[in-house]
Amino acid sequence: MDLKFDASLADFRTMIRDAIKQDLPREIQERTRLFGGANSSDPHDSLAWMKILSKRGWTVPHWPEIYGGKNWSPLQLFIFQEELYKAYAPDTCWGGTHMVGPIIYTFGSEAQKEQFLPAIRNGDYYWAQGFSEPGSGSDLASLRTAAVRKGDKYIVNGQKIWTSCAYMSEWGFFLVRTDPEVKPQRGISFLLINMKSPGITIRRIPQINEEAELCEVFLDDVEVPAEQLVGEEGQGWSYAKFLLDHERTTSSFIYFNKRELDRAKMIATEETLDGVPLILHPNFQGRIARLEAEISALEGSVMRLLANEEFKYNETAVASILKVSGSKLQQALTELHVDLIGPKAIRHYASESVDRDPYDPWPDHIPGRTSQALILRASTIYGGSLQVQKNIIAKLAFGL
Ligand SMILES: Cc1cc2nc3c(=O)[nH]c(=O)nc-3n(C[C@H](O)[C@H](O)[C@H](O)COP(=O)(O)OP(=O)(O)OC[C@H]3O[C@@H](n4cnc5c(N)ncnc54)[C@H](O)[C@@H]3O)c2cc1C
Known part of the structure; x- marks a missing residue:
């Protein structure tokens, strides 16, 4: 398996990065940086951002071209999402762009396609x-x-x-x-x-x-x-199952996990114990190293899928495997953030403004961490609970 990104992909990445830098409003970026969980940016920000992205035709690049997609390769789509996450851009309205949109263009009537697909593409509503x-x-x-x-x-x-x-x-x-x-x-x-x-x-x-x-x-x-x-x-049940299989790799939350690992390293460099950065503390060093290894392994699995390498198991089992690993990593990473900031985690909830209190004695990496760790307790529940995913893997991958 060749996981190298060739020169044309490097150019593509630069093009995407520059465009995001140019387009993403600072306030939206800041809100997403502080309070955005995985798939849980402020929904108003999501719609505002879709309006901006739609000018470049980038709200639904993964759709077939005939419905407004970009015909990008799987690796280009990966890079696009990775850059969006890295820049703290909000998610699009996932229910439209990744769930009902594909259902409508695959199974819907012509009238439904006409009525709903342009509105989903433009981010007209949630x-x-x-x-x-x-x-x-x-x-x-x-x-x-x-x-x-x-x-x-x-x-x-x-x-x-x-x-x-x-x-x-x-x-x-x-x-x-x-x-x-x-x-x-x-x-x-x-x-x-x-x-x-x-x-x-x-x-x-x-x-x-x-x-x-x-x-x-x-x-x-x-x-x-x-x-x-x-x-x-x-036929509603089979359409709902189609949804699950349609977006196999997003269930890994790989972009989020990579970004939040970087954030953990940043916090561990800033926070100190007895004057020594926590990143040099053996306990935190070990936790970070282990998480980094697990995220690399997860990324490898996602890449194998994108490279169309044959997976041993069927697709539903693969989606479940990625969901189990990805959601557990989300929780481990955000718990690590909270442990790194220690007692300062006790306040700073989501309802706080992005405009920082000028007398706030605590650094910029504190707000939002507790809120994010708390809401991500749900990541092993939504989209299919951890235990149910394990049942699916046992049945489909191991025939138990
Ligand atoms: C933040 C969040 C956002 C959500 N958003 C939406 C949304 O927009 N739309 C929507 O329709 N739903 C949404 N959900 C609902 C979500 O899909 C369900 O919570 C999920 O499917 C679990 O169902 P449940 O809550 O009824 O728990 P239950 O199914 O009652 O499960 C309770 C516990 O029992 C375990 N369990 C259940 N069955 C088995 C089994 N067979 N074997 C072993 N263990 C089992 C589960 O793993 C869990 O630990 C959301 C949930 C959350 C937390």
């Missing part, structure tokens, strides 16, 4: 993912939110939970039960629902890091035009 329900998270196939066809409409009743950013989303993509009589997976359909529809009530859930991005969404007799069904009725 999308919510309405999959999980109370009692139906890991066991998603048991979901109960019901959509009953009445003429040219579906009438939707039920409740979703943990719906990220639902309160500020204009549209949502929902898994709903259209047929309670068949095998659970067969009775699920994929509906696009306008979040301002009468009958939708949204309640924000306070989080441990003092934010409230997660929501409960209640649907009471919500009328959804039948043309907002994506693909075929009863």
